[in-house]
Amino acid sequence: MSDLPNLPDRAPAYPYSEALSPEAAPQPHEQLKPALWLLGTWRGRGRGGYPTLDGEFTYAQEVTFSHDGRPFLRYEARAWLIDDEDGPLRPAARESGWWRVQPEGRVEALITQPTGIAEIMVGTLGEGLTDLSSHGVALTPTAKDVTATRRRYTLTEDSVLDFVHDLAAVGHSLQHHLGARLRLEG
Numbered sequence: 001m002s003d004l005p006n007l008p009d010r011a012p013a014y015p016y017s018e019a020l021s022p023e024a025a026p027q028p029h030e031q032l033k034p035a036l037w038l039l040g041t042w043r044g045r046g047r048g049g050y051p052t053l054d055g056e057f058t059y060a061q062e063v064t065f066s067h068d069g070r071p072f073l074r075y076e077a078r079a080w081l082i083d084d085e086d087g088p089l090r091p092a093a094r095e096s097g098w099w100r101v102q103p104e105g106r107v108e109a110l111i112t113q114p115t116g117i118a119e120i121m122v123g124t125l126g127e128g129l130t131d132l133s134s135h136g137v138a139l140t141p142t143a144k145d146v147t148a149t150r151r152r153y154t155l156t157e158d159s160v161l162d163f164v165h166d167l168a169a170v171g172h173s174l175q176h177h178l179g180a181r182l183r184l185e186g
């Protein structure tokens with residue numbers, strides 16, 4: 001252990017900022033240009049279902065994209081089930097990851113969930129539209145059997161993002177699991 005650097009009395013906080021909008025510091029990386037419309041925190045409501053579930057559910061969702069000046073986005077999403085009066089029922093899915101923006105409208109994403117699922121996704125990203133499909137799904141030993149997913153985000157009007165999520169899991173082919181409409185906060 002003797003070759004480790006000395007620990008200062010007060011270790012500094014991470015000295016680089018994280019930007020939630022294209023105008024905030026640091027300046028976005030050139031390669032991130034096609035993805036700048038995604039930056040910020042989006043909040044809204046959605047509906048979901050699956051053949052294995054009794055009926056549909058309604059949920060609220062919060063999605064955040066930020067960057068630190070390099071050509072990738074930090075991604076975080078949280079969801080909770082809500083009742084007919086919009087009140088919170090319980091926490092639902094959450095996930096976080098990284099979107100690696102590539103040249104020529106391509107994107108790669110790594111997304112992990114506390115349910116033991118890790119998705120590697122590839123797809124396209126352009127102005128107001130991104131469409132990713134799973135390239136690989138890794139599961140912890142006790143995770144549900146998810147074999148594929150597809151996620152589409154479309155800017156349908158100014159500051160409004162529509163999200164559609166398809167799922168292949170527990171013996172069912174790729175089909176609709178979630179659809180939501182989110183608004184950019186701030």
Ligand code: HEM
Nearest residue numbers: 048052053057059061079092093117144146149169170178
């Ligand atoms: C906004 C995000 C999401 C919401 C609100 C949501 C909601 C739900 C709900 C309410 C259920 C029924 C079981 C339960 O009550 O927990 C469920 C089941 C399930 N969800 Fe989601 N989900 C979301 C995202 C995802 C994602 C990203 C995946 C996979 C990548 C996923 C995969 C599954 C699977 C595998 C099941 C179990 C199906 C079964 O065994 O019957 N969900 N989801």
